Structure formats: structure tokens, C-alpha cells
Amino acid sequence: MKAKFFIRFLIGTVLLILFNFHIVCSEDHTARIPDDARPETRGYYTYCMSHRDYGIDIYELNEQAFISDLDVNEFQVEVKPSCNFSRRINDTDIRGVVIHYTNGSSQSAWSWWQNQYPGTSAHYIINRDGSIIQSVPEIYAAYHIGCYLNDEFCGNCPDKLCNNKGYFYDPEETTIAIELENAGPVFPDNGWYTDIFHNPIPDDADIFLYDGSDPLYHASQYYEAFSEIQLTVLEKLLADLEQRYGDLIILGHSDIHQVSVDPGPAFPKAKFFNYLSE
């Protein structure tokens, strides 16, 4: 009896070790540098991986800035790295682009992404003036949707982005995130408009008057309009991504994530999106 018990105990222990090993191996996307990562991202990657648990020093992080994926002769782009990213399961399997708005200034967005770990991030922000900030290299997944591997939050996600042989697949793995610097809903205040944080929006911003037909956009009757140059640069950036990754599904955060409203009613969806949720 004793020998039998011991053998059972031994088998149990071995299974437990194997199970834990499996968890470590399957959950830890951070353990290795992707083989095909360009050397320029290695310092940044290593810095982020080794400082996530001990606090990130913004000065040191900025010293590790990676080289932008965009051609600097084509785009006015500046790198402001964030450590909020993970390895994609397949480094180059990009299938879609998710459009967001920042809900405030570009600077408050990227400085939040640099300061806050864990937190949110996006690959790109297109500023109101058409210049671009890149915060995460395309080879990594940014934290921009918030499905938490749960299709209850993201049930509308198209199969191409979220279905992996019948299982829900996190769309952050398969997408590029583009934020547009934009206040979203704005509120009349002393003759001008403020954003949801009560900060005035720029004097030269245009206001989009919303007709209130969709209850999703109940926050305000007024939204900041996207600037012309911003939309021109967005068009160019999408064309650049499609040239590099092939045809992509282009959609908004609100098309995937049930409680998100961005990029909102002021965004010209018909012009840009090739996927719209019902």
C-alpha cells in the first residue's frame, strides 16, 4: 500500500510540475526576444522586460527608443516608447487596424502610457497637426482594446481578427492601433468647449454637432471634429500598412469593444472603415 501511495504521489507531483511549466511557457510571452526583431528594438525590449516589475524610469526608457517602422521621408514621426506591450504570438500576422481617439491631448496620452505600467498604449497617435507619435513597434501587440481574452466584452469582433479555430483570439494580437488626437465629446463652457477632463480644446478646433440618433453617443451633443490634415495622414498611414501587410480590416474601437464609443460620431466611418458592427 505504501509503495502504491508513493507512486501516486510521485505521479501527482510530476503532473503538477508539468502543468505549472505549461502555464509558465504558455503565458509568458515576454521570455524571449523575437528572433526576427530588428536589432534596433532589442535595447527597448530588454529594458521594458527587465523594468516592468521595478518601475520604469522615463529618461532611461526614452534613451532606449526604437527606430520607427515608418519611413521618415514619408511621415513626420517621433518615437515616444511605452512598455505597455506584449509579444504577438505570430510576430508578423497583422490582420487589422483599430481606430481610436485620445479623449484629450496627444501628450497626455503618450505620457500616461510611458508612466503607467500596466496600462494602455497604441502603436501610433496622429496629432491634430498631422505629425505622428509612435509608442510601440508594430512587431509587438499594444494594449488598446480591453477584451481580456473574453468574448463577452468583444463579441462583435470579426472572425478574421478574433477567431482562432473556434476559440476567441485576443484582437490585440492581430491588430495595429491608431489613436487620433481628439477630445471626443465636448461641452460648451464660457463661450468655448472643454473635454471630459474640463480642459479647453484648442481654439482652432472645429465642432461637430451630433444629431443624437445613436444612443451610443449620448455623452454630448457636441464632438470635436477631426482635422483635415489628420485624416489625410491617416489615409496615408493606412495605405502604408496595407502595402506592408496586405489587405487589412479597418474598424473602430466601438466596433469591437461593447462599451467603447471611439472614434465617435464625428469620424467619417463610411470613408475609412471596411467593417462595421451591426
Ligand SMILES: [Zn+2]
Ligand atoms: Zn479606444
